[in-house]
Amino acid sequence: MRNLWIFITKYNAFFLFLIFEISSLLIYIKYNSFQKASFINSTSQVTGTLYGQVDALKGYLSLKETNDSLARENAKLRGQLKVSFYVDSVDKRKVNDTVYKQQYSYIVAKVINNSFNKRSNYITIDRGSRDGIQKDMGVITGAGVVGQVIQVTDHLAIIQSVLHKNTRFSAMLAGTKDIGSFVWGNDLDPHKGLLIDIQNNAQPKVGDSVVTSGYSLFPTGIPFGKITNLHAKGGGLLINVEVALAVDFTKLQYVYVVNNKFAGEQTGLEAVQNKNE
Amino acid sequence: MNKRDWRPYKTKMSRTILINLLRFIVLVFIQVFLLKNITFYNLATPYFYILFILLLPFEVPNVLLFVLSFVLGLTIDAFYDTPGLHASACVVLALVRVLFISITVQKDGFDNEPEPTLSIMGFRWFFTYALILTLFHHFFLLNLEVFSFSEIQYTLSRVVLSSLFTVFLILISGLLFFRRKERK
Structure with a gap:
């Protein structure tokens, strides 16, 4: 002994x-x-407040870019207003439209912590369950897809960014509607992603847009980016292509969290179906 | 140690604790709010905070050394959202530090040389010390982060370039706080 x-x-x-x-x-x-809520992460009180304060300072440095992007988006939205369309018929009457029911609503949030140079990147935002954010909601900006909410506390939420080794979103080619999966490449480039597993008979071209398919979290047609290279490595029987990301992850400021009102219904229904099989 | 020596020894010790505490806070702040955003071509990312472990006094007991490394790692992890990653790399760093010092420094020299800084130990020793410890730390950290051997070539180039960047920063900081009269 x-x-x-x-x-x-x-x-x-x-x-x-x-x-x-x-x-x-x-x-x-x-x-x-x-990927559990752990006591050591940036939603915890101390690190969360510190990041918030430093970010409030840093916000001033990029006021111009934020303004520009908001102005661009305003212009785009203004273009979609009813008043900006020319009414073709002379006879005007008000129709109370009951055909459309709102499926998606958006919650705006400010990015208070962001990383883009690691193998698995996360984004922290300053809105949480009190503002209506729930786990598994999609996140976008005016430019395109950002990621998916994976953890929520009362005032903060963590997003698994597109720049993550486990990220996999359903995507399609905007022109031909061919479905594939969108993933991040292996070389840690924050401006590049991969669209994989496209069916063989599809003919993607350089410059084609890659957008969301609308099968899961996001509305149809939110851009991922544009195809830059048709011959990404791997693939085999299916086609893989390289995509230049539409969102600049190095300069994220504000994001929108997508609330799909039918999401609960859809997952519930599909879970029942899977159980039956 | 007799009674007469006790008081100066005690004040000297509390001064060391204060300096190291300050160093801890400053280095964590620099790492988290400044260096976290810096990266060259996704290859070289500096992890400058390890300077805290490098500069702990020679006479720090092993238990304290490991506890401090572990705590420093967890603090960085809290900001990087990677619980355990930096902590385990820092613990490896602490072991390498113990081995390196036991090989290169004679035990009775501790009274004259309280801390392994650039100005006390000289450029050649400090450079080797910083380089070897940084390489071990970065190798472990980046491989653990990627957690697969399929990208090993890319990871190794990241290790080497990041280490060069970190060592560069460490040497710069050493020269910045260089005190000539301490040099023998």
Whole structure:
């Protein structure tokens, strides 16, 4: 027993190393496999407030760009207003339209923490469950798709960005409606993604837009980006193409969280179907 | 140690604790709010905060060294949203530090050389020290982050370039706080 004790104290550095290394690896692996709300992340009180304060300062530096992008978006939305269309018929009457029912609504949020140079990137925003944000909602900007909400607290939420090794969204070619999956490439480039598993008979061209398919979180037609290279590596029987991302993840300021009012209904229905099979 | 020596020893010790505490806070702030946003071509990302572990005094007991490394790692993790990743890399760093110092520095020299800084230990020793420890830390950190061998070539180039960047920053900071009269 005494010899054991001498042995341990003699090589104490190594045993301490083992203890701490094993415990930290346990933390790492546990968090990785479950993506659970853990006490150590930026939604926790201290880091959340610090990030918020620093971001409030940094917001002033990019006022011009934010203004520009908002102005552009306003112009685009203004173009969709009823008043900007010429009414062709002389006979005017008011129709109370009951055909359309709102399916998507949008919650605006400010990005308070963002990363884009790691293998798995996350974005923290300053809106949470009190503002109506729930897990698994889609997130977009005026330019295109940003990601998916994975964790929510009362005032903050974490988004798994498109720049993440597990990100996989249903996407299609805007012109021909051929369906594929959108993923991030392996080379950590924050401006480039991949559209994979397109059927063989599709004929994508350089410059084609890649947009959301409307099968899951997002409305149809939100852009991912434009095709830049038809011969991405891999693929085999199916076609893979490279896509230049429409959103500049290095300069995110404001995002919209998409609330799909039928999402609960859809997942519930599909879950029942899967159970029946 | 007799009674007469006790008081100066104590004040010196509290000064060391204060300096290291300040260094901890400043380095975490620099890392999280400045260096986190800096990267060259997605290849070189500096992890300058490890300077805290490099500059701990020689006489710090192993237990304290490992606890401090672990806490520093977890603090950085809290800001990077990667619980355990930086902590485990920092613990590896602490072990390498213990081994490196036990090989290169004689035990009785501790009284004259309280801290392994550039101005005390000289350029050649400090450069080797910083380079080897940084390489170990970055190698472990980046490989653990990617967690697959299929991208090993790309990861290794990231390790080397990031290490160069970090060592560069460490040397710059060493020269910035260089005190000539301490040099022997």
